[in-house]
Amino acid sequence: MSKTTTNGLLRFTTAGSVDDGKSTLIGRLLYDSKSIFEDQLESIKNESTQKGINGPDLSLLTDGLRAEREQGITIDVAYRYFATPRRKFIIADTPGHIQYTRNMVTGASTADLAIILIDARHGLLEQTNRHSFIASLLGLRHLVVCVNKMDLVDYDEARYREIVKEYKSFSSRLDITDITFIPISALLGDNVVDKSNQMNWYEGSTLLHHLEHVHVGSDRNLQDCRFPIQYVVRPQTDEHRDFRGYAGRIASGVFKPGDKILALPSGKESTIKGITLGNEQLERAFPPLSVTMTLEDDIDISRGDMLVRMNNQPDVVNELDARVCWLGEKPLNTSSRFILRHLTNEVQAKVTEILYCIDINTLHRDEENKTVATNDIARIKIKTASPVLTDSYRKNRTTGAFILVDPSTHLTVAAGVVG
């Protein structure tokens, strides 16, 4: 473990079922990067012995809740952490069965990269397509396809090539450009952290090496200036009598003191006076920093408003064309009203039209199917009671994302991407 990192933070998601060896792969990454503590190892060794398994069952490390330990399945999203001298990693570990699509969407929403696991014996399964499609839908730019259990196919290069070819033909329909293939054995550790000496025909990097070096900095949108106001800081003390600071997290773009800005939706103009983080003055602010800005002019701005540049503005709309993943237990009811939460804003909304559902195994549009049930992905039209400030999700993963909340149960019932 390290004290500092040189490549910052990488958030990635892994999806798959117990059979894919996903839990074993994560256990292996934690184990080989020495992120497992003695007492954790001791505890899983005991549990493994009780179950009659030889040696520590690494998958037990990632099965958190009692129900899962008892049933041997993974529900919900679990987050895991490990670090190497190069990078800190956050893993969103999600189950892969179809009934858990919503968990995969949740895990992918904050990830930079997805690991797709394929069992070398079975090749591409529906589940593989499903994970890949969700990664693409949620705007991930990087995929790592791990062809796992290579030990069970005698480390056969031809088998590996066959799967890579099959996957490439499928992935040409996805919106992901950076795809890396790695033959591994999570169980035995081949090409996970250490290079395998069973597959000399493979000349690429190990999984960990790839994760440490993959460049995600350029995924950040530094072009379109978007600063959603989260909170207005008004100290009202003698020392700061007239201070009004606009606090928030930069969604995209680079802001500097002296920049001319436009406040939306009011359309008032001003100039940035100062940008602070705590008591520190910043020369520039960019995503994902949380800062406080002061302006030269006293204009009326509140939570939900946005500071942008005059020549580069988001869409100000009352109607949204969006793809949603339905998370609610009951199917989408178009006569219901919802709260749409977008950035720091919440507005009343209703679904005016269901255009089609997407079969996430084949990627086909099903225009006949207008029932949107739990775990379904659909294209819909939404009308909002007041304007929202959006960009297409493809262009901006922050300003293009929203959730729908059922005002009667307060539950989050849908995750949506604009465009």
Next chain:
Amino acid sequence: MTELYNLDHLTELEAESIFVMREVAAQFDRPAILFSGGKDSIVVTHLAMKAFAPARIPMPLVHIDTGHNFPETIAFRNNLIQDMGANLIVGSVQDTINQGKVQEETGSNASRNKLQTTTLIDTIEENRFDACVGGARRDEEKSRAKERFFSHRDDFSQWDPKNQRPELWNLFNGMHAPGEHFRVFPLNNWTELDVWNYILKEKIELPSLYFSHERECIRREGQILAMSDFLKLRAGEKPEMMRIRFRTLGDLTITGAFESEADTLEKIIEEVAATRITERGGRMDDKRSSSAMEDRKKDGYF
């Protein structure tokens, strides 16, 4: 050019946590910070100060006082409150016992750790808090790995691990019915080492207990416990002076110390980086069963 926009991971974690703190202030009417006096709640308080500067933090600090605290923790708490000009609300476990709501545990393993849940829930109800910000982290314990940033609690302060709201992007849904509340965890994505490195980077002051010092202790079941009026000695246990420090600060009765020479932050970080036992490994409260934490959380524990 692009290097200008590279951030180290602590800066990214800080930005996320500040965002969460501000979301609490914006979405809730009566939020509070649960302040234990331990390093994690000190870091949460520091992040709150950064989030709302130059204003004071717009929520009180709540301390659930078991009466079994280290005196150093209380002194530190009082100084910090004074420096930041914050409001402090104390919930007293002794009061809860005096009111007959809970029974003091007996025996040589007795602690007030479980009792404080009742005091906490009472304090939340009395003050009508709708959000309580805590310093817990997902890496602490396996049932915490699935914790949300905004974690819903029902009218009885219970946590239902099977019915958590999905949490996507940074869109936190804090809607709730009257009487329900949220526990909020801004440090969810931090590890123990991140917390220590951040304390060093930001020069955050900590109680002296975290640093190596001489103290009278006993050894029990492989653990070192500090001597205090609350500890009942068993046959054969003999207090001895040891050079120790604490890795977490819970109650005097349950927090295991360990022998250490680390008397500076830099040395502590070296030590934490090299340690092969998890942080909570030193806490008797988690050792009661393998689902001990999950069970207490369902009841409304921190």
